[in-house]
Amino acid sequence: MSSGGQMGRSSVAALVVASVLGSVICFHVTASPEGVGEHHDRYNFRFVRHARDAPPVSYYNYIIVGGGTAGCPLAATLSEHSRVLLLERGGLPYGNRNVSSSYHFADALADTSPSSPAQRFVSEDGVVNARARVLGGGSCLNAGFYTRASTGYVRAAGWDARLVNASYRWVEREVVFRPGVPRWQCALREGLLEAGVTPDNGFTLDHLPGTKIGGTIFDRRGSRHTAADLLRKAHPRRLTVFLHATVSRVLFRRSRTSGAPVVAYGVVFTDPLGAQHRVYVRRNRGGGGGGEVILAAGTLGSPQLLMLSGVGPRAHLERHGIRDVVHDNPLVGxxxxxxxxxxxxxxxxxxxxxxxxxxxxxxxxxxxxxxVSGSQFGIIPMIHGHRRHSFGMFSPMTGQLGTLPPKQRTPEAMRRAAEVMRRLDRRAFRGGFILEKTLGPMSTGHVELRSTDPAANPAVTFNYFRDPRDVERCARGIQAIERVVASRAFARFTYNNRTTTAATIFRRAAGTPFFPVNLMPRHPGDTRTLQQYCRETVMTIWHYHGGCHVGGVVDKDYRVMGVRGLRVIDSSTFKYSPGTNPQATVMMLGRYMGLRILKERWVSKGKDVKH
Structure with missing residues (x-):
């Protein structure tokens, strides 16, 4: 989620608004478009190196594939007592203003260059999406909202609640802030309460029914703090990070003994020059047991890499020429x-x-x-040939044409939509988006190999709204948004659509099928119309998950079933997206499982693992 806004030259200007809403003070906050990323060198990570400098062969206790939202806290934790290698296919987030600055948030998602921190993919449903390709993962690309999972989610996952809370706090001390709340967000908050989304929970990191202000990973200067920052907590002599390292497969060893399990003992990765490097698991000394390979490559990357390594549905793997099927598991992906x-x-x-x-x-x-809101920079990507900062994922630039069904969001439709937007009065781009995200969801799909190229995106099908419960929830959510927009609290930020001014601003958009912005549904009282609106205007919120479910692909300790020495620890193990936004729980899981793994290794030696 993103927007553009009119920015001042000063780093921060926060003016307290006279009214105090409960315990929440509304601020007018602006961040400088320049300079907010100047702190990028605050972390001198001497253990971070380029993959081309990696030796042909090396040995570590733990090999973690994926330096993302889970991989970074996991690597930092395991390095407390073990030699750890973290392999990340992207580069550093520091020094990239598209990552570091809230002002340039949309630009990262709109960047389609080979070096972009966001690798675009289009689902088989026709919805444009993106996967992270940068140290820090999705925490480098998202809108920054931070909120914990509910207590019910923690209980259902079978996690130790005490250790979960300690792991959340470990993350929060480094990267989480209380936001200044500008007037538009205050109006949204009051509008939600007026619309019946109660109680008022004030500011909290907990997931609670009602309306609340959550945490953020953007500080008051508008600078992003990511999962990569958690590497500050790593032991600098026990952790090595290789960037631009694309892992092609996990290596397995078969025992000569009949019936003995297959064991993961290393990985192969390629640097940008095409040279291959092998990394092997080194057995722990002193009776601590063997090391492990751990996949933290995300919802797309982890099932894809399992399948490329021979773990997955046999028939599907063999269709792609993968004859050495290590473990036939039709639930992978x-x-x-x-x-x-x-x-x-x-x-x-x-x-x-x-x-x-x-x-x-x-x-x-x-x-x-x-x-999300922004001023006259609004949603238009180009005005008279000049790039404008935009609500990137809502613009033609990213293909999210809200008035066209997903399958019709073609490049030609994008071009025509951009042309319509260029003809609009610039006042049309003042405002904000109110978003509805459906819980669950109940509708699920699958990840399949498109090729055996590890750098290519797999084929992904989400089956949006296939389950009728999802579209029913969406329709009720849109109705709630309508009540917010009609509320007294939000009146300052809405037009009376009967006014001459509003008619002038939007007259060119009326009736065109290529206006790429969702205005209110034309028949808000008709549930069937709202459900159709949901299907035709569906977009992603980048909270995809699944593909390596607990109980289907991994066990309760996140070990891959059917093999030894291999785990998956990331969002691919989730059956539901935790809380309103999952990044807090993904970072927590990295820390949580790091502590669990250390305890497994060291408890038999009588050593204490501090939380």
């Missing part, structure tokens, strides 16, 4: 889901400052409501 997002653009008669997600309404019927 199955149960993949993406929480559908639908949005309503609310044009504003007054300028609106930049804000990413800060307020969320957690409804009791299975819908989450959030918002």
């Amino acid at each position: 199955q149960g993949v889901a993406d929480n559908p997002m639908n949005s309503v653009f609310v044009p504003s008669p007054v300028p609106v400052s930049l804000s990413l997600v800060q307020v969320v309404g957690v409804t009791r019927f299975g819908s989450f409501i959030e918002g």
